[in-house]
Amino acid sequence: MATRSPEAIEAFCLSAQRHWSAQGGRRSQVRDVLARIIAAQELPFTAEQLLSEARRSDRGISQASVYRTLGSLVEAGLLNEFIGPGQLRCYNLVDTAHPGVSNIVCTDCRQVVPLQDDCLPLREGFLAKQLGFTPSKMSLRIEASCEELKRTGTCGRRKTTQG
Template sequence: MSDVEQTAKEQLIAKAYNYWRSKGSTMTVVRKIICEIALEGKDSYDAETLLSRVRQVDRQISLSTVYRTLSNLVEANVLREFQGPADKKHYTVIHSEVDGRSHVVCQDCNQIFPLEDPCLALREGALARQQGFSTKNISLRMEASCDQLHEKGDCNRKQSSDN
């Protein structure tokens, strides 16, 4: 992880800490473990995937604790929740106040492919402002079939992953 990525991660953890403090709660050891791991990568994940990752650090962490913490991190505007394959909730890190993050969910392999388009937030935000709205969150979820898989019978994007 680069210094810039580490600094961004620390800022998001501080944001989560401030959220819990504003609710009269604290950053417990378990919450800190979950935050650290939830904010590590650039890939999206579901709660069960996050649970398997956090249990490498602490085997006692429960799925319900992961779900509660994920919900808090979404409320704190640290993570974004979106519908992944089979309408299962997935999570991704919010990198800016108006994060223009999109996802393609492959119907063939159920993998999620992020599409980072900084222009999405600008375009959609401008349209919302024209209608008298202030944009808080922009997301786009596309379901698609892999052209390469259907044309050649194989896809070089398909990989075994824990998503």
């Protein structure tokens, strides 16, 4: 799996801990382990993928703590939640430089390709404002079939899939 820089990982873990202590939660080792793994993800992931990776460092981590942690990080604005291939719930890190969440979901290769979409908040945000709304969350999900697969019968993105 692709990995982010140590500084970016540190910054994410710190924000997560700040959110949890602001909520009056006690420091939990399980949550810290999960935050660190999540912070390293460069590509979108599912709760199941996170659970199996987390169990490699701590076999006692439960599915319930994975879901709880994911939920609270979405609430904290540190994670985006969206529907990926096969209607699976996926998560990826919020990119503070690019607040609009846009993903191409390839139904052939079952891959999610994030788009750096700066136009979404500008364009759709502007439209929402004109209608009298202040948008708080925006996402765009493009469901697509794969051109490369259609043309060549294989797809570079597909080969790198795990599961």
